[in-house]
Amino acid sequence: LRMYPSTYRIATIGGFIGGGSGGIGSITYGQLRDRGNLHAVRVVTMEDEPKVIELRGDDVQKINHAYGTNGIITQLEIPLGPAYPWRELIVNFDDFMTAAKFGQALGNSDGIIKKLICICAWPIPQYFAALRDYLPQEKHSALLIIAEPSLEPFKELVREYGGNISYEKSAEEANKGVAIAEFTWNHTTLHARSVDPSLTYLQTALPPDPNMELLEHLYRHFGDEVMMHLEFSRTNGKVVPLALQIVRYRSEERLNEIISYHEKRGAIIFNPHTYILEDGGMKTVNVEQLEFKKQVDPYGLLNPGKMRGYFEDK
Amino acid sequence: LRMYPSTYRIATIGGFIGGGSGGIGSITYGQLRDRGNLHAVRVVTMEDEPKVIELRGDDVQKINHAYGTNGIITQLEIPLGPAYPWRELIVNFDDFMTAAKFGQALGNSDGIIKKLICICAWPIPQYFAALRDYLPQEKHSALLIIAEPSLEPFKELVREYGGNISYEKSAEEANKGVAIAEFTWNHTTLHARSVDPSLTYLQTALPPDPNMELLEHLYRHFGDEVMMHLEFSRTNGKVVPLALQIVRYRSEERLNEIISYHEKRGAIIFNPHTYILEDGGMKTVNVEQLEFKKQVDPYGLLNPGKMRGYFEDK
Numbered sequence: 001l002r003m004y005p006s007t008y009r010i011a012t013i014g015g016f017i018g019g020g021s022g023g024i025g026s027i028t029y030g031q032l033r034d035r036g037n038l039h040a041v042r043v044v045t046m047e048d049e050p051k052v053i054e055l056r057g058d059d060v061q062k063i064n065h066a067y068g069t070n071g072i073i074t075q076l077e078i079p080l081g082p083a084y085p086w087r088e089l090i091v092n093f094d095d096f097m098t099a100a101k102f103g104q105a106l107g108n109s110d111g112i113i114k115k116l117i118c119i120c121a122w123p124i125p126q127y128f129a130a131l132r133d134y135l136p137q138e139k140h141s142a143l144l145i146i147a148e149p150s151l152e153p154f155k156e157l158v159r160e161y162g163g164n165i166s167y168e169k170s171a172e173e174a175n176k177g178v179a180i181a182e183f184t185w186n187h188t189t190l191h192a193r194s195v196d197p198s199l200t201y202l203q204t205a206l207p208p209d210p211n212m213e214l215l216e217h218l219y220r221h222f223g224d225e226v227m228m229h230l231e232f233s234r235t236n237g238k239v240v241p242l243a244l245q246i247v248r249y250r251s252e253e254r255l256n257e258i259i260s261y262h263e264k265r266g267a268i269i270f271n272p273h274t275y276i277l278e279d280g281g282m283k284t285v286n287v288e289q290l291e292f293k294k295q296v297d298p299y300g301l302l303n304p305g306k307m308r309g310y311f312e313d314k
Numbered sequence: 315l316r317m318y319p320s321t322y323r324i325a326t327i328g329g330f331i332g333g334g335s336g337g338i339g340s341i342t343y344g345q346l347r348d349r350g351n352l353h354a355v356r357v358v359t360m361e362d363e364p365k366v367i368e369l370r371g372d373d374v375q376k377i378n379h380a381y382g383t384n385g386i387i388t389q390l391e392i393p394l395g396p397a398y399p400w401r402e403l404i405v406n407f408d409d410f411m412t413a414a415k416f417g418q419a420l421g422n423s424d425g426i427i428k429k430l431i432c433i434c435a436w437p438i439p440q441y442f443a444a445l446r447d448y449l450p451q452e453k454h455s456a457l458l459i460i461a462e463p464s465l466e467p468f469k470e471l472v473r474e475y476g477g478n479i480s481y482e483k484s485a486e487e488a489n490k491g492v493a494i495a496e497f498t499w500n501h502t503t504l505h506a507r508s509v510d511p512s513l514t515y516l517q518t519a520l521p522p523d524p525n526m527e528l529l530e531h532l533y534r535h536f537g538d539e540v541m542m543h544l545e546f547s548r549t550n551g552k553v554v555p556l557a558l559q560i561v562r563y564r565s566e567e568r569l570n571e572i573i574s575y576h577e578k579r580g581a582i583i584f585n586p587h588t589y590i591l592e593d594g595g596m597k598t599v600n601v602e603q604l605e606f607k608k609q610v611d612p613y614g615l616l617n618p619g620k621m622r623g624y625f626e627d628k
Binding site (some may be wrong): 002028029030031034035036037039056057079082105108109110111112113149150152153154155157234236237238239270309 | 316341343344345348349351353370371372375393396421422423424425426427448463464466467468469471548551552553580
């Protein structure tokens with residue numbers, strides 16, 4: 001698969017297309033919504049007489065990331081990626097901004113084949129119990145998946161940034177023990193919350209910022225209240241960090257204050273604290289998805305209350 | 315191979331590393347100098363008692379793009395890319411800027427697997443005799459190599475930009491007849507010059523310019539005197555057009571005027587009209603390559619007069 005979610009052990013591929021936007025592999029292939037990452041979908045309609053519809057080409061966007069509100073996905077046609085022997089690695093840095101810049105540089109290194117670049121500021125690594133032996137105190141960690149033929153140039157880059165490799169798992173051993181992917185993306189939050197349920201999280205797109213000045217500002221400003229977790233992925237052809245910060249929850253008011261502090265500085269928060277489609281990532285009503293819902297789900301039975309455009313329209 | 319030059323029929327791989335900087339495949343893998351695209355080199359020294367030296371990792375930069383001035387390359391270790399069935403296509407546009415923006419959008423489409431994006435403003439296509447039937451008068455052409463599994467989403471993008479596909483050659487037919495790659499990169503210039511030897515060319519890196527305003531300005535300002543030819547490639551993780559304009563030569567003075575008009579606006583010209591290494595692309599003396607030359611070629615016998623840093627040092 002070109003990309004998969006950190007929940008791949010329990011996820012279904014239909015659920016991933018319905019609810020996901022990217023994941024492990026996005027550092028190479030971009031987002032699920034990008035042309036070429038989803039070729040076709042078969043959906044069954046929620047009508048008196050159900051119909052089977054095949055959507056191809058740009059029409060797949062009618063159901064992509066629509067959370068199952070507008071048709072039951074029964075078949076998908078997705079392209080695959082080349083199968084490299086993938087190595088899992090952890091690299092530690094003394095300084096968070098060096099780790100972040102290393103992540104960006106690795107993302108920009110087109111000659112190095114990679115699948116995952118996850119950067120966790122200390123103290124996030126302390127929540128990863130199963131990897132504890134490889135995560136030194138007070139260090140900022142990069143969790144990485146790199147194609148084995150690219151290891152030699154990868155290690156030159158690690159040397160340039162003064163990183164220290166503490167963990168290497170070869171492709172041969174990949175099926176045994178812990179999978180590094182399960183400590184990244186939304187699993188990072190899951191592990192933190194399994195240790196401390198008072199924690200919550202945010203999803204943040206940072207504006208273009210080649211020197212990472214805003215990132216540094218946010219990292220220093222909030223300290224351990226908003227712990228920095230970055231996932232690098234390609235967006236419109238550029239490698240950019242998506243922040244999935246882990247937040248020490250104090251109150252709804254304080255959470256909204258944190259969100260607005262980000263938004264005032266140009267960072268876009270995809271609020272994960274709502275079950276309504278448009279209030280989270282999308283912000284606006286997707287007219288194409290709304291029209292498709294009216295067509296295939298005339299009684300509004302699929303995931304009711306999820307699509308604001310639909311119930312406000314009613 | 316991850317990348318190869320348009321001269322691949324006659325080129326040697328050692329010559330490509332010695333003299334090349336990228337080529338067909340650079341739209342995915344970046345430049346030859348990027349970490350990961352050249353793993354190791356074996357060079358034989360030009361001493362009384364020749365030595366065999368292996369350079370690995372970042373040390374390969376000592377000979378990469380040094381034009382054979384500092385050691386005889388006898389062996390290379392380079393990574394390969396996945397073998398897709400590659401389709402060759404020509405897409406035509408009414409308007410040059412639409413063609414250029416299509417090229418950028420295709421380059422930014424991470425879900426579409428591609429090997430070549432070459433955009434030729436009219437009248438350049440008229441120099442491609444062997445493809446004449448597929449290059450309509452007054453149209454601006456994109457010469458492309460796309461992985462066949464990505465064709466369907468690729469064609470959606472062509473539709474979005476109002477392009478017209480005039481030529482498609484499947485991977486199965488790839489060994490027969492003309493190869494589209496041989497009309498791109500420096501072969502574009504070669505074909506133009508074979509029709510009209512008074513033509514010459516430039517190599518230009520455009521500064522960051524998301525709206526392509528400078529490109530449009532240069533295209534309109536010079537008209538047919540400087541015919542626009544773009545090759546898209548990844549540079550430091552971003553897809554950017556490299557311009558290999560075909561110039562109607564009038565005089566050295568006028569050529570220098572054209573160059574300085576570009577440079578004043580932030581475009582960097584890698585002057586191909588010099589045989590001296592530092593006066594072309596590199597501009598500055600590469601101290602690492604110079605030191606390596608002193609070590610392996612103490613009598614200065616390899617490609618004498620090519621490396622300014624060396625003969626000025628003498």
